[in-house]
Every structure is written in structure tokens, then in C-alpha cells.
Amino acid sequence: MRTAFVVETVRAAERELMARLPEGALMQRAAAGLAAACAEFLGQSRGKVYGSRVVLLVGSGDNGGDALYAGARLARRGAGVAAVLLAPERAHAGGLRALLAAGGRVSTAPERDIADARLILDGIVGIGGKGGLRPDAARLAALASDSRAFVVAVDLPSGVEADTGEVRGPAVRADATVTFGTYKPCLLVDPARELAGAVRLVDIGLELPAAADLEALQYADVAELLPVPGAESDKYRRGVVGIAAGSARYPGAAVLAVAGALRGGAGAVRYVGPAADAVIDRFPETLVHAGPPSKAGRVQAWVVGPGLGDDADRVRDVLAADVPVLIDADGLRLAARATVRARTAPTLLTPHAGEAAALLGADRAEVEASRLPAVRRLAESYGATVLLKGSTTLIAAPGRVVRVNPTGTSWLATAGSGDVLSGLAGSLLAAGLDTVDAASTAAFLHGLAGRLAAWGGPIGAQDVAEGVRGAWREATRA
Ligand SMILES: NC(=O)C1=CN([C@@H]2O[C@H](COP(=O)(O)OP(=O)(O)OC[C@H]3O[C@@H](n4cnc5c(N)ncnc54)[C@H](OP(=O)(O)O)[C@@H]3O)[C@@H](O)[C@H]2O)[C@@H](O)CC1
Numbered sequence: 001m002r003t004a005f006v007v008e009t010v011r012a013a014e015r016e017l018m019a020r021l022p023e024g025a026l027m028q029r030a031a032a033g034l035a036a037a038c039a040e041f042l043g044q045s046r047g048k049v050y051g052s053r054v055v056l057l058v059g060s061g062d063n064g065g066d067a068l069y070a071g072a073r074l075a076r077r078g079a080g081v082a083a084v085l086l087a088p089e090r091a092h093a094g095g096l097r098a099l100l101a102a103g104g105r106v107s108t109a110p111e112r113d114i115a116d117a118r119l120i121l122d123g124i125v126g127i128g129g130k131g132g133l134r135p136d137a138a139r140l141a142a143l144a145s146d147s148r149a150f151v152v153a154v155d156l157p158s159g160v161e162a163d164t165g166e167v168r169g170p171a172v173r174a175d176a177t178v179t180f181g182t183y184k185p186c187l188l189v190d191p192a193r194e195l196a197g198a199v200r201l202v203d204i205g206l207e208l209p210a211a212a213d214l215e216a217l218q219y220a221d222v223a224e225l226l227p228v229p230g231a232e233s234d235k236y237r238r239g240v241v242g243i244a245a246g247s248a249r250y251p252g253a254a255v256l257a258v259a260g261a262l263r264g265g266a267g268a269v270r271y272v273g274p275a276a277d278a279v280i281d282r283f284p285e286t287l288v289h290a291g292p293p294s295k296a297g298r299v300q301a302w303v304v305g306p307g308l309g310d311d312a313d314r315v316r317d318v319l320a321a322d323v324p325v326l327i328d329a330d331g332l333r334l335a336a337r338a339t340v341r342a343r344t345a346p347t348l349l350t351p352h353a354g355e356a357a358a359l360l361g362a363d364r365a366e367v368e369a370s371r372l373p374a375v376r377r378l379a380e381s382y383g384a385t386v387l388l389k390g391s392t393t394l395i396a397a398p399g400r401v402v403r404v405n406p407t408g409t410s411w412l413a414t415a416g417s418g419d420v421l422s423g424l425a426g427s428l429l430a431a432g433l434d435t436v437d438a439a440s441t442a443a444f445l446h447g448l449a450g451r452l453a454a455w456g457g458p459i460g461a462q463d464v465a466e467g468v469r470g471a472w473r474e475a476t477r478a
């Protein structure tokens with residue numbers, strides 16, 4: 001599991017460790033890791049450290065100190081290093097001395113130096129940043145982001161909100177971020193994540209609490225969670241998932257949800273609704289039923305909502321079942337909050353930002369800008385697990401660590417792709433995973449399937465569904 005911690009927790013761990021170490025030792029660990037990564041980045045672009053032009057953007061805190069010490073190490077290896085000091089009289093004194101002693105210099109022509117640089121270190125602010133960047137810092141951030149240089153953010157890209165991943169104003173756009181001790185939420189959650197580029201973690205020996213503030217499944221976690229039928233399994237023991245989706249107007253949503261469900265590990269898929277002919281045509285293995293869901297036969301989990309139109313009765317009927325229920329699309333609009341809260345079996349909601357905004361009474365743009373607070377709020381208000389789809393898919397449940405999905409591709413933003421995801425997650429619920437595991441495992445497979453199917457080009461939802469098997473194989477092979 002990859003984990004991230006908020007600033008308050010990082011600070012506490014730093015204090016605890018600093019008390020046991022000689023003064024400055026922690027910063028030296030950070031700077032050494034940072035310099036090593038920078039040397040590697042310079043080497044990767046078929047260059048070398050010796051003779052490379054490096055510019056340090058230096059704020060008045062320890063983030064600037066890290067940049068100065070790392071710059072000193074690069075200068076000792078022959079790089080031409082110039083430091084742009086935002087507040088010359090308050091720059092980290094030891095770091096500046098080290099840089100000058102190693103042959104580095106203070107820039108007197110920042111614009112020219114930035115234009116000539118091959119590598120830029122953004123040490124404007126780290127976890128001590130407050131509010132949007134001040135105008136002089138914002139100007140440097142823009143110059144660096146627009147430059148031809150490879151930009152390395154120190155700890156995090158200056159200008160982003162460390163704990164939430166919000167970006168409220170100008171910020172550095174980095175090619176890579178070298179972060180210390182632990183990931184910070186901004187390095188995993190958009191829109192900040194996009195500005196961080198490739199993230200490298202440098203171990204500085206921090207001891208962090210067992211419960212993280214944010215976590216992301218890795219291949220090994222997914223492999224462990226995915227259900228594998230044993231010798232004694234039959235279709236019923238593997239779980240039956242019921243799909244209450246589709247309408248005369250939107251039969252395709254039913255077909256796609258079933259397509260996802262068939263690849264999610266349940267032993268059988270039951271379909272209930274008016275699109276049975278379309279479903280059977282495409283997937284003859286589906287068990288279909290025309291009456292209400294409660295009369296369709298036993299299932300271990302329900303999916304309700306994709307392409308449902310205004311069929312509130314079907315939603316009510318499904319919500320009355322005493323099994324886990326996934327609510328998506330039209331179902332989100334039709335499910336009363338009080339009914340969801342009153343359920344004793346678990347509920348999983350899977351809105352995109354627009355649907356989440358409607359449920360929260362907020363603007364879509366606000367949800368997109370503040371995904372982490374939004375998903376937490378929604379989970380609390382419904383007393384349910386919420387999977388918020390989008391550029392960064394997040395999964396929250398009351399009392400649980402928020403999960404962030406590490407896979408995905410922007411090509412997944414295609415019609416019907418959400419229907420496949422809901423079928424897939426519902427199938428994993430029926431196979432016995434809890435709501436948080438089912439949602440995060442489904443998002444992982446779905447993202448990976450999209451990536452495998454896209455291969456850098458456009459895809460349709462059916463391609464995603466067909467890619468799930470390959471994604472499953474890839475996840476369990478690791
Ligand atoms: N602690 C440790 O053990 C270790 C810490 N490490 C490193 O220290 C970093 C944290 O350092 P930090 O606490 O000094 O804060 P930092 O991020 O440099 O920012 C504070 C400075 O920024 C300024 N500033 C604030 N907001 C601003 C804005 N919006 N726009 C512009 N300026 C703004 C603020 O100015 P002021 O308000 O004082 O005028 C102040 O001078 C951490 O991220 C990691 O890199 C590593 O070496 C590992 C060991």
C-alpha cells in the first residue's frame with residue numbers, strides 16, 4: 001500500500017526524529033537524496049552533471065535550504081549552479097554558505113539564468129507554504145514552468161495545497177518531484193498531482209503512525225484482494241450480482257453494466273429491467289427477469305442506476321434488500337438520503353463530480369477543485385462508502401482511510417465507461433469484498449483496463465470492459 005500523510009503528522013514525526021539526531025542531519029539526508037535524484041535526471045537526458053547549468057529557486061524556509069544544499073552537492077560535481085533568492089537576507093544561511101563554498105553563485109539575472117538552465121530546482125516553499133504564492137514567487141513559478149529546463153519540485157510543487165491537492169492560484173509545473181519521508185496528499189490527488197510529474201520518495205527515517213491519511217492500492221494489494229474460485233466453488237458460492245439498470249431509452253447502459261459485472265469475479269449475473277433482450281443478445285449467460293428486483297431470486301449484491309431513467313420504484317425495491325447495494329447514475333438522483341442512511345447492509349455510491357455536486361448542493365467546479373474534502377463530506381452525509389470518479393478517483397467511507405486510485409487514463413472519460421465500472425464493482429461486492437475494497441479494486445482494474453485498451457489512443461466503453469481480463473491478469477501476475 002502506498003500511503004500519504006498530512007503536514008501536521010509529518011511535522012510531528014520530524015520533531016520526534018530531529019530530537020534524536022544532530023542538528024541539520026535531517027536536512028542533509030533530504031539534500032543528499034535530492035541531489036542524487038537530480039544527477040540521475042541530468043544523466044537520463046543524455047547529459048552529465050559536470051558542466052550542466054542548474055538554477056535553484058530559493059524561498060526563505062527550509063525548502064530553500066534543501067535546494068541550496070543539493071545545489072552545493074551538484075556544484076561539487078562540476079555543475080554550474082546559480083541560486084535565485086526570493087529574500088536574500090532570509091535565505092537558509094548554512095545552505096547558502098555551502099553553495100558558495102562549492103563554487104555556486106547567487107543569480108543577478110534570474111530570467112536569463114532560468115532561460116539557460118537545463119535543470120531547475122523549485123525550493124520556493126514546501127510543507128510550510130500558506131495560501132497562494134506571493135507575487136514574486138508566482139512570477140518565478142511561471143518562468144520555471146514555461147522554461148525548457150527539467151523542473152524538479154523539492155518536497156512538493158510550490159503553490160499547491162499539501163493536504164488536499166487543491167491548486168487555488170499560480171503554482172510550479174514540475175517534471176518530477178522529490179519528496180521526503182512520506183508522500184503528501186497533494187502528490188496523489190488532482191489537480192496538484194498533475195503538477196508534480198513523476199514522484200520520487202526519499203527515505204529520511206521518519207517514523208509515521210500506522211493509520212495513514214490517504215492510501216493507494218498497489219499491484220500486490222490488488223492481487224491479494226481479488227477473489228479466486230477454489231476447487232469447491234460453484235456459481236452461487238462465487239456470488240451472484242444483480243444489475244437493475246437500463247431502460248427502453250437507454251438499453252446500452254444495462255449491456256455495459258452487465259459487461260463489467262461478468263468480468264468482476266461473481267459466479268453469475270442477474271439482470272432486471274426492460275433491456276433484457278439487448279442484454280441476452282450480447283451476453284446469453286445472463287439470468288434475466290422482467291418483474292421487480294425483489295422477485296428476481298437471490299443475489300449477494302445489487303447494482304442500481306445506470307440508464308435507469310426515472311424508475312424510482314426499482315431503486316426503492318433494491319434499497320430495501322438486505323445485501324450490499326451500489327448506486328450509480330440515475331439511481332443517485334432517485335435514492336433518498338434518509339433511506340440510504342437507514343440501510344443496515346452497506347451502500348456504495350459512485351458519482352462523478354457533477355453528480356457529487358448535485359448531492360452536496362455545490363458547484364461541479366468546486367467538487368473538481370476540492371475532491372478530497374468533497375468525497376469525505378459526501379460519505380459522512382450519506383453514512384455510506386463513496387467512490388468519486390474523475391481525474392483522480394477517490395474512495396471514502398466514514399471511519400476509514402480515504403483511498404486514491406493510482407491507475408487510469410484520461411481516455412477513460414468516454415460514454416458508458418462508468419456503467420462498466422459499476423458492474424465491475426458490484427460483481428466484486430457480490431464476491432464478498434467490502435465496499436471500500438470492492439470500489440478501490442474495481443477502480444484499479446478499470447483504470448488499468450482503460451490504459452491497456454487505449455495504448456495511447458481513443459477507446460469506447462466496450463473496449464474497457466474487454467480490457468478488464470488483461471488488467472486482472474496483469475495485477476495478479478505481479
Ligand atoms: N523539518 C524538517 O526536519 C525537514 C524539513 N525539510 C524541508 O523543509 C520544508 C519545510 O520547511 P519550512 O517549515 O521552513 O517551510 P517552507 O516550506 O520552506 O516554507 C516556509 C517559507 O515559505 C514562505 N512562504 C509561506 N507561504 C508562502 C507563499 N504562499 N508564498 C511565498 N512564500 C511563502 C514563508 O515566508 P514567511 O511567511 O516567513 O515570510 C517561509 O519563509 C519541507 O517542505 C522540506 O522541504 C527537509 O529538509 C527534511 C527535514
Ligand SMILES: [K+]
Pocket residue numbers: 063122123124125126153154155156157158
Ligand atoms: K517546492
